[in-house]
Amino acid sequence: MLREASLGLAGVVIIAYVIEFLVSHLDDPREPRRVPPRIPVIGHILGFLRHGFDYYNLASQNTDAEIYTVGIMNLKVYVTHATRLTHMIQRSKTLSFGPFLQLSSKVHGNVSDEAHALFNGDLLEDFSLRTREALAPGPHLDAQNLRMADQSLIEVTDMLKQGEIQLLEWARHAVVQATGAGLYGVQHPFKDPEIEDAMWIWDEHRPGHMIGIDPLGKGYNARAKVFETFREYFQNMPDDVSLIIRQRQKILRDGGICEEDAYKMQSTLSDAAYPNTVPTLFWTVYEIYSRPELLEAIRQEIFSKAVRKSDEGFILDVAALKTECHILLSAYQETQRTRHSQVAFRMVVEDTLLDGQYLLKKGNYLHMPAKPIHENPKIWGPQASVFDPYRFVPAVAGESRAKILPSSFLPWGAPPHMCPARQFASTEILIITALLALRVNLTPASAKGWEREPAVKSMDIPTLPRPRKDVRLKVTAREEGAGIWAIIIGESKTRVSLASG
Ligand code: HEM
Incomplete structure (x- = not known):
């Protein structure tokens, strides 16, 4: 019984890694690189549930990139704390706050x-x-x-x-x-x-x-x-x-x-x-x-x-x-x-x-x-x-x-x-x-x-x-x-x- 459970768990882990690998390879190479979660597929969700927005501080310790992607399957959040980029972002018309006002x-x-x-x-x-x-x-x-x-x-x-x-x-x-x-x-x-x-x-x-x-x-x-x-x-x-x-x-x-x-x-x-x-x-x-x-x-x-x-x-x-x-x-x-x-x-x-x-x-x-x-x-x-x-x-x-x-x-x-x-x-x-x-x-x-x-x-x-x-x-x-x-x-x-x- 224990053996079956271990095998099942190993299977789930392997599938999760494969999903993570495949999904990240669908990204355009010019998109900011994904920061992989510790636990594939659900790792970022667990991170947010545990740390709230402080999770970005932890995630950013795993990369030197000035902008990176936190991806949960196809949903992507691009994250940056480079003031050089935030300045450009705030001026861009295609990166907008408007949809949140609409949503609200x-x-x-x-x-x-x-x-x-x-x-x-x-x-x-x-x-x-x-x-x-x-x-x-x-x-x-x-x-x-x-x-x-x-x-x-x-x-x-x-x-x-x-x-x-x-x-x-x-x-x-x-x-x-x-x-x-x-x-x-x-x-x-x-x-x-x-x-x-x-x-x-x-x-x-x-x-x-x-x-x-x-x-x-x-x-x-x-x-x-x-x-x-x-x-x-x-x-x-x-x-x-x-x-x-x-x-x-x-x-x-x-x-x-x-x-x-x-x-x-x-x-x-x-x-x-x-x-x-x-x-x-x-x-x-x-x-x-x-x-x-x-x-x-x-x-x-x-x-x-x-x-x-x-x-x-x-x-x-x-x-x-x-x-x-x-x-x-x-x-x-x-x-x-x-x-x-x-x-x-x-x-x-x-x-x-x-x-x-x-x-x-x-x-x-x-x-x-x-x-x-x-x-x-x-x-x-x-x-x-x-x-x-x-x-x-x-x-x-x-x-x-x-x-x-x-x-x-x-x-x-x-x-x-x-x-x-x-x-x-x-x-x-x-x-x-x-x-x-x-x-x-x-x-x-x-x-x-x-x-x-x-x-x-x-x-x-x-x-x-x-x-x-x-x-x-x-x-x-x-x-x-x-x-x-x-x-x-x-x-x-x-x-x-x-x-x-
Ligand atoms: C200490 C108090 C406050 C803080 C720290 C704060 C902070 C913020 C932040 C961070 C944003 C988003 C800005 C962006 O990302 O571009 C925002 C937007 C906004 N805040 Fe405040 N806010 C405060 C008080 C208020 C008050 C008292 C009002 C109303 C009288 C208000 C009205 C708004 C409105 C209307 C927006 C949306 C702006 C838009 O149309 O783009 N805020 N606020």
Whole structure:
């Protein structure tokens, strides 16, 4: 019996090797070479299940190639972390992000086949272009920022009424409320706690929805609740809606998308907005508060550069916060550099000869994992793997520092195609972190103190993975920050000086 089982197993292994060999020999010789999995046929799948996107780090250790193929039978993912190539990829029209937006509207937005077909070509390009324009610095973004900032202030003030918080849970609520107010107006759809909950339940089920799995329908039911609220919202859009939401609605409707499909498409923006901002805020606060000296330096910097006294308390000047608080901005970006674990995605929409030598075949995917770039000592120096909160602080006169190229810092995607909301999201994270630093003491409720490397969810979809376990913190008010706080937005043209551009 044992002998038959061994023979059977050997047969399966031999067949798997033969399949792997044959499939790889069907590739065009100009395609990037395949990195063979340890276990033929299923090895890469097992690798992804075990390590998530970190699997690319392991796979790339088996090759010196600047671009390679991770193939599972006929499905090919071309992978590169060579900044020389990522730059060309981002500029290519045939290596596109568009199909994922289309797919998101179908899978997550559940739009009709007509809308899916229409949301293509010029309409899709116009939609992305107007989104970028509406989120660029200017008076419309100031108005959006002010609503977001006022709500952030409310959230931090509310935190002070609690003796203890769970940091991730608090960040989830604060970000949805602040971002929601910025995007949709003060009376936004997620003001209702039931709809905020429904949005997060939907979010948890999104990976399953990608492959049609939601056996109890919990995610679909939650999504239906969000859709219903968005239907009512778009029938009666408030005056304080942001330009991005107004523009997107106009483009969709002018492009022939019916009312129902338009509000469903609009509701999928929550997929991009909240799940990325929440862990970025969580880790920024975590990294700063777990280093008392850094926290003190940031408190002094913000207080001296971006805070004014008023009759009743203090005013936070957001323009100064964005442009003059270099240590805060540096610690935030170092958090992104060291914790980012995502890959930038593209789809090959036409056969493409990249750099005149690598053939990428239509219908396959292209992934650009950021981690190997963010951890590369040739780019970041011998201390690349160390968290250095001062790494992004601009050099002072007479000091020589290697310039950080935008193509080396990828939490927003690789230039020139990046997250259109990076100024908005960064402003939000800086405001909330600054208000916390100035007004609140946060210390771990557990006697163990701050853990240096808490476990994270390796299969997470957001750009920064979430911690496996939430962190319980004691909250006390800082005497130095006692008083009434207000926020001013300041000069319209100011930008957060992000290393990504
Ligand atoms: C810290 C927070 C955020 C991070 C790290 C982040 C990151 C990203 C990344 C990596 C991409 C893909 C870019 C590419 O590969 O070309 C992206 C796309 C996008 N993000 Fe963000 N994002 C954040 C917050 C937001 C927010 C708050 C919004 C909405 C207000 C938003 C809206 C979008 C949209 C609409 C796209 C698709 C762009 C397109 O049309 O091509 N993001 N984001």
